[in-house]
Amino acid sequence: MTTDRLTQAREKLKRLGKISLGFYPTPFHKLERISEEFGINLWIKREDFSGASLFGGNKIRKLEYLLKEARDQGCDTVFTYGATQSNHVMQTCTAARRCGMRPVLYLGAIVEPRAGDVRANLLLDRILGAEVHILPSEGRSTKETMKANAEVFARHRAQLESEGHKVYDIPIGGSTPRGAAGFAEGYVELLEQLRDKGMTMDYLYTATGSCGTLAGLTAGRILAGDAHAVVRGMIVGKKDPATYAGDVARLANETLMLAGAEPQATPADFELASYTGPGYEKPYHEANDDIRYLARTEGIFTDPVYSGKAFHGMMDQIRKGMVRPGSTVVFLHTGGATALFSEPEIVGDLSSDMAGYPQNDIKTAPPSDSF
Ligand SMILES: Cc1ncc(COP(=O)(O)O)c(C=O)c1O
Structure with a gap:
């Protein structure tokens, strides 16, 4: 080389x-x-x-490329998905905030967060003011949980777009x-x-x-x-x-x-x-x-x-x-x-x-x- x-x-x-x-x-x-x-x-x-x-963490490199596309498309909202303690999700929130975009999160509760004792990445997501939706995982992987709820996300995105927002969608892990x-x-x-x-x-x-x-x-x-x-x-x-x-x-x-x-x-x-x-x-x-x-x-x-x-x-x-x-x-x-x-x-x-x-x-x- x-x-x-x-x-x-x-x-x-x-x-x-x-x-x-x-x-x-x-x-x-x-x-x-x-x-x-x-x-x-x-x-x-x-x-x-x-x-x-x-x-x-490792997601920032991915987000440099992804959010460039989001910005070029004129997006004001970022949807992403992961486990409740996902690093990818938390880093996406920080990156979205830096770009002036609103993070919307769908999170699979492999581990149930405790009311009144929100911790680690989920705590940071909340400090970052993300819109957080927690989905029961029922023994499924995060990917399976997200697949089962794909229609919910599509409806939510469509509603925001009908209100004049533009949504950039980042799949699990930004991969x-x-x-x-x-x-x-x-x-x-x-x-x-x-x-x-x-x-x-x-x-x-x-x-x-x-x-x-x-x-x-x-x-x-x-x-x-x-x-x-x-x-x-x-x-x-x-x-x-x-x-x-x-x-x-x-x-x-x-x-x-x-x-x-x-x-x-x-x-x-x-x-x-x-x-x-x-x-x-x-x-x-x-x-x-x-x-x-x-x-x-x-x-x-x-x-x-x-x-x-x-x-x-x-x-x-x-x-x-x-x-x-x-x-x-x-x-x-x-x-x-x-x-x-x-x-x-x-x-x-x-x-x-x-x-x-x-x-x-x-x-x-x-x-x-x-x-
Ligand atoms: C800390 C950390 N290391 C490694 C990985 C794995 O990277 P990838 O999902 O690109 O395989 C992740 C993914 O979320 C992560 O959060």
């Missing part, structure tokens, strides 16, 4: 047009202590620092070809950072949910002609890996076509492994152990729904020898740490298991004047 190829990839993506919502390039730094422990070069790319608010283009750009940005440090990357790890991030990275890798890195998506949702592989390759190809390039992505362009644990938004004990491990070795927070499970997947593969000794590994931190402050059903033993923390026992704590 050459600088020319990176410039050409950027040119192609630039033609799609975007607005600026985040701070890029996102920070990219080495995790010294884990690298030393495992005999690898482990780096982290901080998409958690992408946003205009404290609570950024359309335009949204995924944000991560094609993210991949090019990462290659530029590696080039500037005189490094090459052997493995890239990311969380995979609605597939737009991995599809965009795959499109970016093809646009940039980077044949070297192995890109690994750590699945955090319910579907089986074969379904994800088809979805990611299809979306990567739609993204490539949108950027005026050949649709040449196949499932051989990335690897997938499931680290969902007991389920989406369900605590995964081993992943929570690795959330604590990352915090205690490097002082970095990940979340129990996405980035913590993905980090755990990467560590599991490193521990199992699926990463060559001495190689350069990049973990894409996709954000989401707000979920650390969500309902106990999501946070699990991170909040309930105090074993090994005698210092947290009030009776044995030193008197305050000894600090």
Whole structure:
């Protein structure tokens, strides 16, 4: 991969047009202590620092492309969909507000919010003044809940449009070809950072949910002609890996076509492994152990729904020898740490298991004047 190829990839993506919502390039730094422990070069790319608010994450790159289209179409209202604790939804609200648009949310209650104790992303959605509609999930995935309610959304949009509003519709996760283009750009940005440090990357790890991030990275890798890195998506949702592989390759190809390039992505362009644990938004004990491990070795927070499970997947593969000794590994931190402050059903033993923390026992704590 050459600088020319990176410039050409950027040119192609630039033609799609975007607005600026985040701070890029996102920070990219080495995790010294884990690298030393495992005999690898482990780096982290901080998409958690992408946003205009404290609570950024991977959706901001997608929204730069999506809301450009919304603005060009003269939209004043943005509809989007997700779980009640969706990061995508919350980031869409921040982006819509910055563009002077009104966010309307349809949220599937995989975990029921508690009246009088609204938490984490749902709390932020409310502070942002979004119009929030909560739908019972009844054991269905968010996608299934949204499919079952498609007519309700269509009626609502039609009513607003009959009143003179213009609605821009963003599907779950912002994972359309335009949204995924944000991560094609993210991949090019990462290659530029590696080039500037005189490094090459052997493995890239990311969380995979609605597939737009991995599809965009795959499109970016093809646009940039980077044949070297192995890109690994750590699945955090319910579907089986074969379904994800088809979805990611299809979306990567739609993204490539949108950027005026050949649709040449196949499932051989990335690897997938499931680290969902007991389920989406369900605590995964081993992943929570690795959330604590990352915090205690490097002082970095990940979340129990996405980035913590993905980090755990990467560590599991490193521990199992699926990463060559001495190689350069990049973990894409996709954000989401707000979920650390969500309902106990999501946070699990991170909040309930105090074993090994005698210092947290009030009776044995030193008197305050000894600090
Ligand atoms: C924190 C976080 N990481 C990763 C993902 C997965 O990204 P994608 O839906 O593009 O696969 C999401 C999606 O909502 C997320 O919120």
